[in-house]
Amino acid sequence: MRRMAKFDHLYGRLSTKLLNICIDSICKSQQIEKAESVLIDGIRLGLLPDVVTYNTLIAAYCGIFGVDAAFSVVHRMKEAGINPNTVTYNSLIAGATRHGLFSGALDLFEEMLRVGMHPDLWSYNSLMHCYFRLGEPEKAYDVFHNIMLGGLSPCRITYNTMINGLCKNGYADNAIMLFRNLKRLGFVPGITSYNILINGLFKSGRFNNARRMLDEALKSGCPPNVITYTIVLKGLFRARRFEEGIEIFWEMKSKGYTFDAFAYCTVIGIFVKTGRIREANDCMAEMLKNGIGLDLVSYNTLINLCCKEGKLELAYQLLDEIEKGGLKCDEFTHTILIDGLCKTGNIEGAYQLLEHTTMLGFDSKVALNSFIDGLCKAGHIDYAMMMFESMEHKDSFTYSSMVHNLCKARRYHCASELLLSCVRSHIKILKSAQRAVLDGLCYSGFARKAKKLESKIRIARLLQSNLA
Template sequence: MVSKYSTKFLNICVASFCKSQQMQKAEDVIIDGIRLGVLPDVVTYNTLIDGYCRFSGMDAAYSVLYRMREAGISPDVITYNSLIAGASRNRSLEQSLDLFEEMLQSGITPDIWSYNTLMHCLFRLGKPDEANRIFKDIILKGLSPHPVTFNTMINGLCKYGYTSNAIMLFRNLQRHGFVPQLVTYNILINGLCKVGRMKAAWRMLNEAMDSGLEPGAVTYTTLMKSCFRCRQYKHGFEIFFEMKNKGYAFDGFAYCTVIGAFLKLGRFEEANVCMEQMIRNGLGIDLVFYNTLINLYCKEGKLEAAYKLLDELESLGLEYDDYTHSIITDGLCRNGNIEGAWRHLNYMYTTGFTSNLVALNCLIDRLGKAGQIDHAMKLFESMEIRDSITYTSLVHNLCKARRFRCASKLLISCIKGGMKVLKSTQRTVIDGLRSSGFTSEARKVRSKLRMARLFH
């Protein structure tokens, strides 16, 4: 007879090795346990599956299912929840849905965490409507939603710009007895800040405080960043100093945000004080810090200073990322050095960066603004990957060059491809065609845009 304590100890050992990413040692412990007569249970295998999902891959995790069944142990809802969560982390909706279906066919009833994970996966993959249907299923099936369920839904709505819908849901939940914690308020404050509704964000903060909740570093940092983004520097600095007085800890990104704001306003001494404090707090100088300074120097036209920072960055053993290259490319373009921007892009490719969409988008935009629209078109045609910003920028610059027919063709191909172009840019194309005497073509473009929107 295997004692309950022995299996529990085995599970603790397996969990410890899985947590430290030592999956082979976790396997060895199970083998040694079986040799000693300590048999694994469903918890042992679930722990192993979760470890493989996080650190090794789905194939290794799924193979454990066969071993469970061979050992006479039936998978449970936790087994499949771990697998679905792993598939979600890999952004594999198809695999998540297949595992969900397999769970149902095995006679295992999904719990609230099964639905929560699936809903989170749908939001991550840009399918808010499908996530909303999962949320409705939870309510219709009579499951008891967890606060995480509501937070996932509210966060997903805010992420995709449905902030008003998120607030409506929040108020409806409150009327039905939902007592929000600080994390819910943080999600809503962040969502409101992203769409520029600062007054509503402050009201949400006051509501949280009136409910007896104490705002934390995340709350204040969100508001501070938004203030700087809206050029409300005074309010942003007030939040920063209030956080310092309350003893809140800053992360590196928060410090860089404040340093960037000080530098933008020419308050260099205060920026230096922040840098020193950042180092004293053990955060160190990382790539985010350098990107912040390089971006500022490039915007101010101080390219020589920006390149000195690049040399310093290399001397510390830090490697550039896509964002660093995008900043430099945009900075060169802003200062009219298109040739230099081309050279920098070529340098990127020689150092192992195969593609940088942001940098290419910057170059296309600057070429168009510099009147080199044909060069911009050639670059566009050579790009393997394009996004809505690529199309919007080129369409806008074609209109500036009064090449409305070319702009209209590009616009329609973009919309048909499921990408978005600003409505103001669409109107510019149609108005440009009319003013150029292509009235019939303008009507056709408008009709095609409507049809494309119906299908996408």
């Protein structure tokens, strides 16, 4: 009998472990309901879920439904007599961070300390990340300093989080200095570290340094991955080095890189923006053929492509797919469609969608800009002016578009007033829009007014630069 009891005990422990492995694997395939039913079955069979079982569920709830839903699991856990541990809090903090709730993550960290729990390296790494995302690099640095001084030994993620945070907060030079110092102290960077730095250098406009860093990665035995290529592609595109970017794309293909949704969307976006619709279509076909799971950004990218080709019907088919697939359209989706409708001359449709979008609570300045431009192009310039005047927040696009369209309608005096008020409001305007007004005034016999306007603009800009 004693032997049986011993086996029972062993069986119980093993089974909880098996149950956890099973739930973890189901959660990883995002099937929370199935995981819950496996848990219920397990309990019916007499298995006792432990802290790992609940932590697994909490991590999954955080990822899929958000932190609030995860808290309901914490509640259930406590009811079952199991106390949350550091991993529970780390999961909740990670969940909050993933959903952009950085202040909420900080609150959780404080709560952790308040209830007497000891944060581990994961908690501190997350804390640093949150401070950086909140634009508080000094506080992040304090955490880093404390990790180094305290008994915790930092890991690669600690260093990468620090280097990335510095880059993202505009301290690319400090990031590189830290990187060099750490390397001297024995830190062996992986491709993630190099990607962080290459991206940081590209974004601060230092293309040659970025290229050199890429070479350094290769020489250090870190082959680039799909993320490296996407960074380089985007960086070159941002620098308007389109041909080099397209070359990188072909290089990726010839080396047999597997494209993911990020890479495909980047490339399709670039093709669309440079007017290479045929190539964009080939890419889309390949993306669909390769069975890439389409998320909302992918759908938005494809809908945009359809709109640019004037294939609105196809765009609406994709819209149906979004809703059938359980995804929710966002501001981008609506804006893309509103612009598509405007560009195909369906102003009435665009107006209806704009109203619907506003009713849904989206406040898209881009959509309004698009619509105003659409109105002008369809010949309703007075109505466009009315909307323009009623707009609370006008930006560079609003002014550039309106000024251009007024010039096209030969209403140079009105355009010159807008141009001047734009400059005086410290808003940038396209050089071509300014040129259109000045040329328009000259050619229509108002050369003196053009001269005066030019000097008024110069004075306004001079005053601004003095004040700055």
